[in-house]
Amino acid sequence: MLEKIKKIFRSTTSRNGSYSVGMIVLVIGIAVVVNMIAGQIPESYRNIDVSDNKIYEITDTSREMLKSLDKEIKFTVFAEKDSTDERIQTFLKKYTGLSDKIEVEWVDPVLHPSELTENNMEADGILISCEETGKSTSVTFDDILVTDEYSYYMTGSSSPTEFDGEGQFTSAINFVASGETKKLYYTSGHGEQTFSSSVTELLEKNNIEGEEVNLLMTNEIPEDCELLMLYAPTADISEEEKERILSYMSEGGKVFIILGEMEGDAPNLDALLNEYGMQREEGYIADMQRNYQGNYYYIFPEITATGELAEGLSSDMVLLVNAHGLTMTDAARDTISVTEFMQTSSQAYAVTEETQEEGTYTLGAVATETISSEEEDAEDESSDSEEETKESRLTVVSSDSLIDSQLTDNLATLENLDLFMNAVTSNFDDTQNVAIEAKSLEITYNTMKHTGVTGMVAIVGIPALVLLFGFMKWWKRRKA
Known part of the structure; x- marks a missing residue:
């Protein structure tokens, strides 16, 4: 009996079986070790x-x-x-x-x-x-x-x-870690537009609280106002409002103006812009070079933003429709500096019913001014006064289509809202735009757009090679 058992294990079949069992055990062991190593890899990489x-x-x-x-x-x-x-x-x-x-x-x-x-x-x-x-x-x-x-x-x-997992989590962490909420006031009483739900959501994600203010009903701009916004007014501001805004800025205030369709002249708003080296141009801007599929009034501006304004912009795909233009002029004071961050190509025209003025027009700009003031040390009246500096800031965008929901909600590849939020958050100290838009869950179907050489190779070529290889193997074994 013992000899029979020995013969069984000495047979070719037995040796092949033992080899197979050994290889199976080895593969299982390798798989266990690999899984143990993989389990130690951080979740973000796994x-x-x-x-x-x-x-x-x-x-x-x-x-x-x-x-x-x-x-x-x-x-x-x-x-x-x-x-x-x-x-x-x-x-x-x-x-x-x-x-x-x-x-x-x-x-x-x-x-x-x-x-x-x-x-x-x-x-x-x-x-x-x-x-x-x-x-x-x-x-x-x-x-x-x-x-x-x-x-x-x-x-x-x-x-x-x-x-919207990333947008919600990043906004929440930013809020609980900083513990700060920024305050934005938007004006009313001049036919201003209201923010779309997309813009409101992005402001909330950046912990920016918005509140309405009517400057004709208040004696002054609220003390907690960190940014005053005029969103596409259709009527001019009053002389009193203009002086109130200029006074606010003279103390280091921040103002954001988005221009829209004005009904008639706006001498007070123009005077405010001129104070900071900007002038509105009449008519709509048509760009012969940077436009959307031959629609000259659908402009892709040249984005020259840097620093905080350019944060997160990867494609510079910003689209403006029926935009008005700005030209840069001499500011009221040498202490004011103006930086353009969005402009047309050199082949643009300001088009009215009577004229077409060619040139390069500004579509977005920021004017800043350093404000210095002296404060005495309350603890030591004999000590020298200390100089405190603040920076006033005026941001102007020449078209309300920058945040028009008909554009931003329907064309997901545009970076309009990214640029807008960068322009907003750059007005706040130690704040960057952390608002992240939700990702669509709509199904993207994989379709063959070009059934050319690539399609023939994938559909015919690869299967033919597999069949040819198999036939050659079969023929070789048949002859052996």
């Missing part, structure tokens, strides 16, 4: 984004903010982990894995309902908090997976159309 429209892709803005984070942040997720949408789980891991300052804790609201009451939260929400600043805010799953409400009323059903 997940490769193969999603449609790159919903898990994290911008440089968020990466830089997370890299410089110096405060401990806690994400408390009030949800059943197993039933949470996989997209939210995946993005949460990838995002929080970019910083060792972020702690994530899952709390099951079914097992611990009292936690919801104690933290004033509802199920399917994330509480983002910072113990050092004492600030906290919440992000619901509905804020991340945004549903089109109109489709529900039209069809009776709805599904998520946008993914």
Whole structure:
């Protein structure tokens, strides 16, 4: 019996079987080791984004903010982990894995309902908090997976159309870590436009609180005003309002004017612009060189912005429609400096019913002035007074189409809102634009646009090579 067993193990079949078993064990061992090593790789590098429209892709803005984070942040997720949408789980891991300052804790609201009451939260929400600043805010799953409400009323059903994980998280961390809210006042009483929901959302993501102010009803611009905005007034401001704005700027105030369609002359607004070296031109601007598919009044401006204004702009795809132009003039004081950040090509025209004036026109500019004032040291009256400097700033965009929702909401590749938010946040000290737009969840179909050589190779060539190789192998074995 023993000899028979030895013969079995000495046979070719037995040796081949032993070899196969050994190779299987070796492969399994290698797979276990590779998985153990892979498990130690940080989550941010372990997940490769193969999603449609790159919903898990994290911008440089968020990466830089997370890299410089110096405060401990806690994400408390009030949800059943197993039933949470996989997209939210995946993005949460990838995002929080970019910083060792972020702690994530899952709390099951079914097992611990009292936690919801104690933290004033509802199920399917994330509480983002910072113990050092004492600030906290919440992000619901509905804020991340945004549903089109109109489709529900039209069809009776709805599904998520946008993914806003990065925008919500980055805005929340920026808020709880800084603990500061900026104040913007927008004027009324001159036929001004109102912000679209897209603009309002971006302002909120940057922790900028907007409030209306009527300068004719107030004796002065509010003390907490950090930026005063005139959004496409259709009527001129009064002489009194002009003087009030100039007085505000003389103390280091910041003003942002977006020009629109004016009804009649605007001598007071023009005087305000002229004070800071800008002059409105009559007519619409047509650009023969930088336009959209031969539509001369649809202009792609030359973006010459630098520093904070250029932050995050990658393609310079900014589109303006029916824009008016500005020309630079001598400012009222030598202390005022004007920098253009958006202009036409040299082949542009200011077109009215009677004339066509050729030239290069400014479409966006910033005027700054350093304001010096002396303050006495209250503790020591005999000491010398100290000089305090402030910077007043006037930002002017010559077309309200920069933030027109008909452009920005329908043409996702445009960087209009990025440039606008950069122009807004550059008015605040130690603030950068961290507002990130939501990503579309609409399906992108992979279609063959050009059925030429590439299509023939993929459809016919590769299968033919595989068949030829197989036939050659078969023929060789048949002859052997």
